[in-house]
Amino acid sequence: MPFRAQPLRLVPVLAALLCTAPAAAQMDHAPARCTAPAGLPAPMASWRNPLALKAGADRKAAARAILTPGRTVTLALLPTPKVAYPVRPAKPGDSVSHGGLASFTVKEAGTWRVALGSGAWVDVISDGQAATSIAHGHGPDCTGIRKMVDYDLKPGRYTLQIAANGEDSLTLLVTRLP
Template sequence: MASWAAPQKMEAAGDSKAAARRALAAGQAVTLALLPTPKVAYPLRPNKPGGSVSYGGIVRFRVDQPGTWRVALGSGAWIDVIKDGVAKASTAHGHGPDCTGIRKMVDFTLEAGDYLLQVAANGDPDVTLLVTRIS
């Protein structure tokens, strides 16, 4: 989680086809520029899609080793991790350590392969996030 202090800039995609060209590097925090919710065609409808004044987007990431993977967010945005058109169930939720700027952490048990991460219902046009393997 050391890269949280120096996130790289990245733009989210508005659909899964464009997300194939937006690869998030595991272990590297990013400040993700999001799109207004009406401009995002989510592959799966988020449980909390947000309204017309919220922001969202989609990126791709690769899991090279199976295990527990964590998505850390600087906001309370809704996230889904998707593989082969199916949302993966989260295994744990928590808050980040005090004074880090990490507001939310969600864990998933993932196999090796390519995944989509969809961000929804964010109140701001960008969000800092990190996807990393924790075990």
């Protein structure tokens, strides 16, 4: 057999090896299987004991749906068509998604985090403008926190708007980072 034919025999073997390498690498980065809840950082300690709160459908109702910084809530949401967002969300969701509004007060300037139990869209609104987020991330494995968005906020009153949530409720926490 000519020498050139031998490398061709190796092609299927090399292809098989190359195809399995990414699969093995992906297994190393798979989400952790949780046998017990993981510990939470101090600013998120209330995550496992949420209070019930009903989201507002408009700005006026948002003023009555008050979030206490550092205190986790399970926010009862509304069908998206019933929510009058003060600022159009970048991802508003569709007619079968859920959203809502709430308010909170920042007493001390700094980095503030919104932690969510789902991948819903979140905006922090002040003076008719959405605040620019400064960081995005996933929550710690095995905590139930799916998404975290950080903002640099000054003292004042803010409206939190949730959009594009697949369920009619959402666990969330607004907290100041140390």
